[in-house]
Amino acid sequence: MADGIIEIDDSHFEADVIKAQQPVLVDFWAPWCGPCRAMAPVLEELHGSFGDRIKIMKCNVDDNPVTPAKFEIKSIPTLIFFKNGKVFEQVIGITTKSKLEDTLKKML
């Protein structure tokens, strides 16, 4: 996949994540968060390897206050895995690529 990870905003969250056909992984991040920036290349790699089978998106918590509040996020990076519009799993803090891969495979 040539395209990078798409940013999602509050107004499109329902349509792009909750009503998505395929499973979705949303990375809640902010520019001031060092670990979030460090995780970014890992997510890009996963995005590349899973292609269209799983949507991987990111949500900037500074620009989008509504969605992080709805999921009561108080720590970033937080990664939420959605399947059929429901939270499948939630991972707080940086984590290994292989653990993320395992969860993504479980959602397929």
Add this chain to the structure above:
Amino acid sequence: MKQFDHDLVIIGGGPAGLTAGLYAARARLNTLLVEKIVPGGQILVTDWVENYPGFPEGLAGAELVQRMTDQAKRFNLPIESNEVLSLDLSQPIKKIRLSDREILAPAIIIASGASPKRIGVPGEDKFYGRGVSFCGTCDGPFFKNKVVAAVGGGDTAVQESQYLTKFARKVYLIHRRDKLRAAKILQERALANEKIEIVWDSVITAIEGQKDVESIQLQNRKTGETTSLPVDGCFIWIGITPNTEFLGDAVRCDDYGFIEANAHMETSVPGVYAAGDVRNTPLRQIATAVGDAAIAVSSAEHYLENLTL
């Protein structure tokens, strides 16, 4: 025919690992650096580094990591994202078991670092990510105009409490003794900061709330008195514990689990070195980690030169 995959395998990609990688790559050793998550280690979560020489204005921990990574990569250091599961050091050619394969190398530098220590009180795990945090730069901004507790008395606790006051309207610094251990300059700043109130001689006995942190239970170690302090968050900086799960009893460690290594960074096993926070060292700083790493590579080079297989 070569009997091994790499001359040197470096375990861990924090400041020690990246520096070892830089030196090893420049020494033209066939090196592989294995990092479990992403390069950086604990400095990734350090808001601001101002005691690492060469950066007079200071810089963000994440920025310093990026620079160290770029520098190592400039000399073509391969960095692999993989987990070391175990080591077999019984032969001169050591076996390193990764999540997907086994690799062989005569020399290993262990630079796997350390992780924040947990207090071990009720509520600590339950509220992780719901008010309990080990990372001020990650989570501080979620506590705008809130009241938070910070636990500890060393450099990290005192510096990060200062950082939290950028967001929180009040920071209670909970410390078990009657004086802080942090560097004097950090203490002076904290004591001068009106938003920081130090709660002396006290330990946390529980973290409580419904869905999120609402209060902490404190016990005064001198009087024995127990109080409840309403807070929205609780940041824990009480020290570190070494990342050595993969090690078993392969090398000798001290009573706290830190690897014993001498001034040459040699461990109890020839050809195996330790560098940085994972080592039993009197000081754990970026500056000491990079020094350890340079020495470790130099020792590994000598070892490899004299190795007869």
